[in-house]
Amino acid sequence: MTDGGRAATKVGDPGKSAEKPSPPRSRKESFRSSPRYRTFVKYRFVTGFLIIPFGLYAVFVISPFVQTFYYSFTDWTGFSSDFNMVGFENYSRLLDDETFWAAVRNNLVLALAVPFVTLSLGLFFAFMLTVGGRHKRGEAVSGVRGAKTYKIVYFFPQALSIAVIAALWGYIFKPDVGLLDPVLPGALSPNGGWLADSSFALWAVMIVMCWAMVGFFVVLFSAAIGQIPKEIYESALLDGASRAVTFFRITLPLIRDTVQTGWVYMGIMALGAESFAVVNIITQGPGGPEDSTMVLGVYLWQTGFAQAQAGRGAAMGVALFILTMILAIAALSVGRRRDRIEY
Amino acid sequence: MTTAEPTDRADAPAKRGAEGDSSRSPLLEPRKRIEGAVLNVFSHGFLVLWTVLAAGPLVWALMNALKDSGDILANPWALPGSIDWANWSNAWSRARIGRYAANSLVIVAVSVPLTMLFGSMAAYVLARFDFKGARIVYFTFVGGMAFPVVMALVPLFFVMKNLSLLDTRHGLIMVYIAYSMPFTIFFMTTFFRTLPSSVSEAAEIDGASHTRIFFQVMLPMAKPGLISVGIFNFLGHWNQYVLPFALNHNEDDYVLTQGIGLLFAQAGYRSDYGRLFAGLVMAALPILVVYIIFQRQVQAGLTAGAVK
Numbered sequence: 061m062t063d064g065g066r067a068a069t070k071v072g073d074p075g076k077s078a079e080k081p082s083p084p085r086s087r088k089e090s091f092r093s094s095p096r097y098r099t100f101v102k103y104r105f106v107t108g109f110l111i112i113p114f115g116l117y118a119v120f121v122i123s124p125f126v127q128t129f130y131y132s133f134t135d136w137t138g139f140s141s142d143f144n145m146v147g148f149e150n151y152s153r154l155l156d157d158e159t160f161w162a163a164v165r166n167n168l169v170l171a172l173a174v175p176f177v178t179l180s181l182g183l184f185f186a187f188m189l190t191v192g193g194r195h196k197r198g199e200a201v202s203g204v205r206g207a208k209t210y211k212i213v214y215f216f217p218q219a220l221s222i223a224v225i226a227a228l229w230g231y232i233f234k235p236d237v238g239l240l241d242p243v244l245p246g247a248l249s250p251n252g253g254w255l256a257d258s259s260f261a262l263w264a265v266m267i268v269m270c271w272a273m274v275g276f277f278v279v280l281f282s283a284a285i286g287q288i289p290k291e292i293y294e295s296a297l298l299d300g301a302s303r304a305v306t307f308f309r310i311t312l313p314l315i316r317d318t319v320q321t322g323w324v325y326m327g328i329m330a331l332g333a334e335s336f337a338v339v340n341i342i343t344q345g346p347g348g349p350e351d352s353t354m355v356l357g358v359y360l361w362q363t364g365f366a367q368a369q370a371g372r373g374a375a376m377g378v379a380l381f382i383l384t385m386i387l388a389i390a391a392l393s394v395g396r397r398r399d400r401i402e403y
Numbered sequence: 404m405t406t407a408e409p410t411d412r413a414d415a416p417a418k419r420g421a422e423g424d425s426s427r428s429p430l431l432e433p434r435k436r437i438e439g440a441v442l443n444v445f446s447h448g449f450l451v452l453w454t455v456l457a458a459g460p461l462v463w464a465l466m467n468a469l470k471d472s473g474d475i476l477a478n479p480w481a482l483p484g485s486i487d488w489a490n491w492s493n494a495w496s497r498a499r500i501g502r503y504a505a506n507s508l509v510i511v512a513v514s515v516p517l518t519m520l521f522g523s524m525a526a527y528v529l530a531r532f533d534f535k536g537a538r539i540v541y542f543t544f545v546g547g548m549a550f551p552v553v554m555a556l557v558p559l560f561f562v563m564k565n566l567s568l569l570d571t572r573h574g575l576i577m578v579y580i581a582y583s584m585p586f587t588i589f590f591m592t593t594f595f596r597t598l599p600s601s602v603s604e605a606a607e608i609d610g611a612s613h614t615r616i617f618f619q620v621m622l623p624m625a626k627p628g629l630i631s632v633g634i635f636n637f638l639g640h641w642n643q644y645v646l647p648f649a650l651n652h653n654e655d656d657y658v659l660t661q662g663i664g665l666l667f668a669q670a671g672y673r674s675d676y677g678r679l680f681a682g683l684v685m686a687a688l689p690i691l692v693v694y695i696i697f698q699r700q701v702q703a704g705l706t707a708g709a710v711k
Contacts, residue, residue: 101613105532109617113522113588114540116580117547119566119581120577121547121555123558124558125555184446188450192446213458214457217457219638219690219701220691221641221642221659221660222660227667227679231679231680232460237479239463271460274453275457279702283702328549337644337645357551357554357645360556361557364556364560377554384551388549
């Protein structure tokens with residue numbers, strides 16, 4: 061078909077080739093043999109393949125996202141179809157809302173402390189498992205013995221649902237069946253367990269989140285460290301560098317991008333889905349006691365539904381979005397190097 | 404040149420290394436050995452400690468699932484004296500873990516294949532075709548990876564309600580697919596770009612249509628990528644908690660994660676702890692088995708996005 065088109069262009073006038081290629085063909089066929097047909101087919105194909113994925117994405121992801129911004133300026137209850145635009149009233153009311161600020165504070169603590177602990181542990185383990193081994197068999201770089209097994213076990217929590225993890229730890233923190241109460245000294249085991257005490261409950265949430273995520277970062281950082289050429293480690297070894305020096309001068313700078321990406325990812329989880337699930341399942345209320353574990357996700361859900369204030373809930377959604385963006389931009393720009401190291 | 408020669412050469416460095424471990428660089432050895440010993444004890448201890456921490460709670464749950472509630476309350480640290488299988492049948496039927504697992508299975512059985520199909524269709528088009536707006540579409544999809552699902556839960560609830568998709572299986576499936584698009588497309592686009600174009604060009608010259616090239620040439624070639632991201636999506640959909648929590652309220656239709664949440668919420672006043680632990684173990688074990696079988700692909704899928 062394309063051959064016919066090209067032949068026609070060669071013999072006839074290039075401008076008219078699409079109009080009348082060869083006399084016996086019908087008008088439809090002349091279009092099929094024109095170069096524009098290829099473009100048409102391409103666009104037909106592209107549209108056909110994109111329409112379902114993009115349609116679903118637009119309806120269930122983009123549109124709720126855009127609506128969140130819109131409804132945050134309304135007094136919509138969520139259950140009637142009429143509402144008024146109220147400007148920034150939802151936002152100004154949030155500023156006086158103590159529970160909202162408790163949620164923001166807890167979210168910030170989670171988004172800073174949890175990634176810090178999780179990534180540090182993940183980096184340490186990944187380093188040990190990938191290049192921390194003794195230099196046997198003439199290899200400059202190898203993991204400790206049993207590295208593979210460690211990696212599989214460390215990753216266990218990541219394979220489980222956060223709901224299963226939260227429930228499991230919820231039992232561990234319970235005073236009657238839990239593992240902690242019998243072994244902790246009195247000062248560290250309040251009546252009713254950690255989850256019933258406002259000064260311990262957030263710690264419990266943080267422990268669960270760290271436990272759930274360390275394995276992922278061990279695997280992620282191991283993959284990143286594995287891509288660093290071994291010659292670099294070999295030359296460091298020849299220069300007599302210790303393991304600590306190797307880690308801080310070679311490994312960490314070279315996988316910096318992965319660490320930053322990991323930080324952003326963990327921060328998003330700590331602000332959003334992960335903290336939502338853990339707090340929702342194991343804490344009293346949820347969000348209690350006394351808002352000590354309240355996070356934005358849980359509070360916006362409670363406001364939007366239980367209190368039938370969808371507009372205010374949407375304003376909290378926007379606040380959550382802004383927090384996420386600030387965190388992501390901060391994590392990606394802090395100490396960003398201009399010169400990339402290529403290897 | 405015989406085949407013996409290369410094998411010899413490959414053996415040589417290993418042998419030299421084994422013999423030369425102590426003689427090589429004698430100046431460095433003593434210092435390194437002391438430092439190595441201290442660090443080894445410390446860091447190996449730490450590695451073992453984390454192994455205990457990572458696996459311990461799971462082992463504990465398994466132990467308690469075999470004890471009756473009285474024994475669990477008497478001493479949560481004790482090993483099971485006699486094995487009590489009643490917990491398991493209780494959890495399966497009375498706590499309805501069986502039903503919730505079946506619900507999860509039905510949803511995942513549809514949502515994962517469809518996610519893979521739609522995701523790779525979009526990714527293929529975005530990776531191999533040059534058209535107006537391709538970059539915008541790509542970044543709209545991929546930007547969704549940084550999107551906190553929780554922030555849009557309230558409007559999403561009403562979108563579903565208006566479309567009469569709330570509390571329905573097909574509604575939940577569609578939402579799962581939509582929220583899996585960003586990572587699936589991101590991963591598969593990169594994958595399709597790495598595939599050689601000579602094969603599809605040959606098919607094109609032979610007169611195959613774009614659709615046919617996709618299904619019969621490119622999709623089979625992309626199998627390794629499809630497996631990685633497919634397992635990733637399977638785990639993601641099976642373990643999903645936030646979306647069903649917001650969109651699936653009919654207790655008969657609860658998915659497994661919701662069932663676990665319910666089980667935990669009931670722990671306070673029913674205190675049939677043996678059943679609860681059995682339920683937890685039943686929810687955790689199959690997924691751990693899947694993970695252990697496919698761990699290489701799971702890890703490849705998870706890390707592919709972040710490591711270049």
